[in-house]
Amino acid sequence: MLDLIPDYVKNAPFYHLVVEAFLLVWILWLIFRKSYSPPEKNKLTEKDKKELLEEWTPEPLVPNYDFRESIVKPRVVDGPVAKYAIVDGVKSLNVASFNFLNMVGNQKISEMAIKSIQKYGVGSCGPRGFYGTIDVHLELEQRLAKYFNVEEGIIYSYGFSTIASAIPAYSKRGDIIFADEGVHFAIQKGIVASRSDVRYFKHNDIEDLERLLKEQEDADKKNPKKAKVTRKFLVIEGLYMNYGDLCPLPKMVELKYKYKYRIFLDESVSFATIGKTGRGITEYYNVPREKIDLISGSMEMSLGSVGGFCVGSSYVVQHQVLSGQGYCFSASLPPLLAVSAIEALNIIEEKQDEIFPELERKCKIMHQKLKALNNYTVSGIDISPIKHVRLSFENTLDRLEKIVDYAQSKAISLTVARYLKEEKFSSKPSIRISVNYDLTEAEIQQIVDVLDQAVN
């Protein structure tokens, strides 16, 4: 048996064999022993866990606070919210709703809507992708695109969701959005939903915007590869709903080609109110519409219907068919509302030579008269159909609400501009007056007189 042991082992010195044997045993011990795990210092016992589970109490579902009476029990309207509306049983002159072109309660629109119900029923019972696309939707999209003289349009079933879905469809995590501080809430929500890097610049302040753009340009120079694929967007409104002033569009378009960003223009208020033929702020400033990448708007103001739209070049707008969340995953616009919007467009295009100059005139008159009041300040441009009126001294929400109540008792419906506390940059409280093109000068005088009396 000793012959089986090879020669080199037999001839090795004794100590060598001992060391080798020791190493072998040690390696075997290392392999087969239990692995070392440090004792968990804060390991909770079952009893501790049970105690934690029992102790934990959540906050109440609804925080305990005093709800504003005027919000929980608002004024109720019995009838169309037209120029004269029956508010809490009293026929009042209405300058609170966004009824700029007096389309609410229009006879022709109501007739067309009724015909539409008789043909299509009320709801569309499906999203656009699955048999919810009705031929009136396609017609409305084409009409809107033709109205703005661009390639294509797309409609959404709710004005709020339009811009809140359009922004995240293009701007993703890692992209940069430059937005004006004064943009309204729906745009702010769209920006949050996009998860992009947002830089707010002071309201209508071009220098502040340029400063931010220059900072970004410097940062880009350090990392040109990343800058090449990072999209940059500028989100602005044509006429700011919270301020009543116009944005300096020509300068922003000029900067677009210098700093290479794309412009998303929200024309909710300026659509069919600003411009010689109501084509919005691009007509007012004479900016060619191809330079604006996306124009979004709302049919809930001038057109007296419900919903929103986006128009622009085919390249940009077609993308929303697949990635606009409010478009793909929501039931489409009820056909009666699409038909109302088409009819409203018909009326506008037919009478555009009288409506818009008249609206401009009325806005200017209202602005003049409000400016002449002693205790109030008016903000915004004179041709804006939205006027924000504030008290010169002690401008608080409670005082403004009292003024609104007083005006209501005199059969004039005003409203305080409502904001939530989640607004990124809160505006000062104000009364928001929306000019209806059909108001007579006597009615404007009435409103102004009531405001004057209310302060006393």
Place this chain on the structure above:
Amino acid sequence: MTYDKLLASNEDQGTESIRLPNGLANSEKQTTFLHKRNHSRNLSTSSLKFKNTLKKKSIQHELYESPSRLQVFYTHLCYTILEVFGHIREFMRKWGLEQRKGAVDNNTEDFAPLFNSYESFHTRNVYVRNRDCFNRPICSVPGAEIELVERKSDDYNWTFYYTGEKIKVLNMGSYNYLGFAENNGPSSRCAIKSIEDFGVSSCSSRQELGTLRCHLELEELLARFIGVEAALVTGMGFATNALSIPAVIEKDCLILSDELNHVSLILGARLSGATIRVFKHNNVQDLESKLKKAIIDGHPLTRRPWKKIFIIVEGVYSMEGTITPLPEIIALKKKYKAYLYLDEAHSIGAVGPTGRGVVEHYGCDPRDVDVLMGTFSKSFGAAGGYVAGPQNLINHLKNSSHSHCYATSMSAPVCMQTKKTLEIIMGLDGTKEGQRRIKQLAENTRYFRDKLKKMGFVVYGNSGSPIVPAMLYMPPKVAFFNRLMLERKIAVVTVGFPATPLAGGRVRFCLSAAHTREMLDRALQAIDECGHLNGIKISKLNPPRTFQQVLEMENLQKNNSKFHK
């Protein structure tokens, strides 16, 4: 005993091979393992998963057959072929060998590209090929039968033109569960009257001057219907979720959301700023373990305890046809003091003996659910959504919901249509029309599902849900099945990736109370032929049969049972 007779006799008892989840006792019917007795087909329990949700009288089960490995292989093969060809075509387009179709950016080259390169690759090479199956325009009321506007394409779906013709088809794709999408019923007459009374829109938000009398009436009626204190309506269902969730849930809260929740719920959860954790679809054990872990560990960074924990589930899931296990979830929420948000978009009006949704289906108390939400665009044939719950919740939402403060209020004709429909469902109009429709829907659901399963299709979902998905798996079948059905004058909805998982292409039938027995038979006959041509009768529960064979088999059973009596 042949396989068919065995299956028939077991189906009568309502048991199949089931593995019951812990905690649910089933003393009456013991688990019987089919595959141990009769070996004509090899049924392995690993590829069949059943979940039993205990209802008072009968057992409703949910089906989920995971795809066989061969199907998954073929699906991946299809996608690989599509990608290879896509790359070849992209190459050819880049070098001008093929004409570049589709629109181009009108900005200069040095602007950052607007679209992600993979997204547009997928759109150009996969989506465009079956674009004719989606966004089909209709020109009639979306009832049981609709008229499609015929559109054709000369260049493989890059552009469409309309021939001016209309095609009348049977509609199995619209969400018209109770058949209220009509243009001449009492609801539409009410809607027409309301246009004369209120106009089309209010152009103002609810907090300002947009609250119309009809809104308050609808909210009151709705609260009565559901059995809670108060309700709040919004103009759009998607917006109801996206804009009400952030009002109720804040930053330091935790949301436990089901895997397959709708995009609006996910968007609302993201906008609220809370931490979101996902639990496996309808898996109560996973939810419980995540709940426990969340309470014990607290916030991952600050280690502080969570302010509130919300569980967000849907009543009926629209892609799967499954129903959430509500009683178990309510028990969990009570045990761990969490809050429950239930989205009944597809289930209100369609599920439950009187149409009160999933809560009634299980016999639960609506006050146990903290926030009930639903939409009117499905069963009510209108548009919009609602949130219902205790009075202080609704007051809080009136103060801080985004839609209440900024968005235009619900259009008056839509509101009145909903109100009239609700009255019909509740029986307040003096007729039994509402009950009849609910019964008809339940009957149609039972009939259709039964026949489809017996034909050998892989059908998912709960037997009580009016949404019936049947699996197609592969992307070419998604288009092929759709086109074949259209040739037979039936409009169906087929979906593939990315709306479903990669190997989850399916056809989703939406049943309606407006469908008559003849319509369903016509549809089943067409589905039978198309299914055979597509090779999708691959269920392990039933061998492939034609529709005629299924009818003969049932006749035989009926005669046999008469004979035995």
